[in-house]
Amino acid sequence: MAGAGPSGKSGKDAAWAPLALPLMLPTWAVIGFFLLLPVLLMVVYSFLTKEFRGGVIWEFSLAAYDQFFISRGLFGDEPASIEWTYIGIFWRSLWQAAVATGLCLLIGFPTAWFIATRPPASRSIWLFLVTIPYWVNLLIRTVSLKFLIRDNGPLNEFLMGIGLTSGPLPLVNTNLAVQLGLFYSYLPFMVLPIYAAVERYNFALSEAAADLYASRWRTLREITLPVVKPGIIAGCLLVFIPSLGAFLAPDLLGGAKTFMIGSLIDEQFKGSQGNWPFGAAISVILMSLVLLSLLFYARAQRSQK
């Protein structure tokens, strides 16, 4: 980071104190320009009027939100009712992201556990292996996955070859394909935080639990999982949030029926079909949803303590 103050104690801190503000400036400038400004722009755009060939007209309008939530029929002359199309897409996206997160957790937790319990010297090698796929561009990896699972791809040929299926399994353009794609894209984001938590886990706690008559299963449930929970939650958030807004995997691996928020937003900014205020509005709604759920989660955590 550009401008965090010095970390030291007492005397040194006092000497640096007058410099704290100027030293923080670069950080604030970066955050402001690359984070706050774009988000602000998005919020503002969502309240503007759309220009038909993309872009906006600087005139206040609620049309974008109206389009999202309210249906007035095909020609706009029917009584207003709730528009289910986009809520449906949101719901499907939530579901897809949740399944992908679940898959990541299912595979990521044992993986992280395995790595964290290796001898220290070999841990970094295992971690390195986990991150290797990330040296390849996400687009290329997703396309490769499509090649692997398509009707006459290696997976189906193998399954038919060993006689497990008579015809190719239709995998491409299904929910499953999208879930697999998301799972594949974000698995390390699950593994790494859980690894960090398990690596810090004091295995004497498991011994203490066993000593106090807890079976292996109860030790896992009552002691190990609660203690490494922050790592699991961090992993789930790191997978769930980008999965929710992902558009590469759904675009490439899914079909029309697996349309997700990410693709919907993506479409609003493409070519003459686009609708910038509507795209911005969807983004604002998505972001509010995520922030609200994080807020509720944080509050629940605090009240628990």
Added chain:
Amino acid sequence: MANAIEIIEVIKRFGATTALESLSLSISDNEFFTLLGPSGCGKTTLLRMIAGFEAVSAGEIRLFGQNIANLPPDRRPVNTVFQHYALFPHMSVLDNVGFGLKMKGVDLAKRRARAGQMLEIVHLSAFADRLPAQLSGGQQQRVALARALAPEPRVLLLDEPLSALDLKLRQTMRFELKQLQKDTGITFIFVTHDQEEALTMSDRIAVMSAGRLQQVGTAREIYEAPNNRFVADFIGETNILQVEAQPISQDLTRVTLPGGSTLDLPAPPTASGQHSLSIRPERLSLDPQGSLTARLEHVVYLGTDLHLMARLADGSPLVIRMQNSARTALPNEGEEIRISIEEGAARLLAD
């Protein structure tokens, strides 16, 4: 008295190295028993085998007659106080103490009551709702103790529980532990490398070194009558002199001290030739008629005590401890001194 624990020819190997060599030991019910030895002597391994965290390579461990060597730790009615306490960080003090009872299926009301009672015994009732991280080291230590005692184990294992505390606290905890053992009547097996801890608390002590039992006995036996050179050296301070031994009758051995004077000791006649002789520094005194002659090199002032560092004619060092008193006329450093050995204080050692 029934034996709480019987260890029968237990062997522990880690790969090619042998951590414990065919060790047998009996610990009585209601005993405060200490495993004492330097790090790496196998004392913690032995404790962990009793708890069930390490498998035995061979042999039996009997708990009140029943062989438990092949039971997993959660099926052994023994509980452990861990060296760094291993308190569950996400649970309140009360829940920590009640955990063993919960796992045993005791219902909530009963285990709350019992845990509360245990906290009272260790003077922590006011801290029941705190998390372990909000307690001091000494308080955490007591929670660990209460947690291990709450399920009423047949035997309590303590793995250097005091080593992380500061000196003052350690000394108070010694008495509290001893008192707790008396009050509960539970057999305590205590592991430590601190001989002072062992001497002050234990009914009996097993001194271990290099995976073997060196000596088992009361504090007094081990201090006054060490079996071998290791025990004499490890427990307290001692002077080891190289002497020439010569059996003179059925149960008397004559040893020739450096400088030529002789001493007759009740020792088995097998002892002959070169031997080590142990004499505690406090059993030596300045005496013009003394049998040993040495040159005083240095006087160390320790407040209540004085240590006289001397050197014998054969070059071996000798420490004499005496009480600090204004009446004592001290010889000057560099002077020749004569030293007498208290009756029965010298002991021939097996090497």
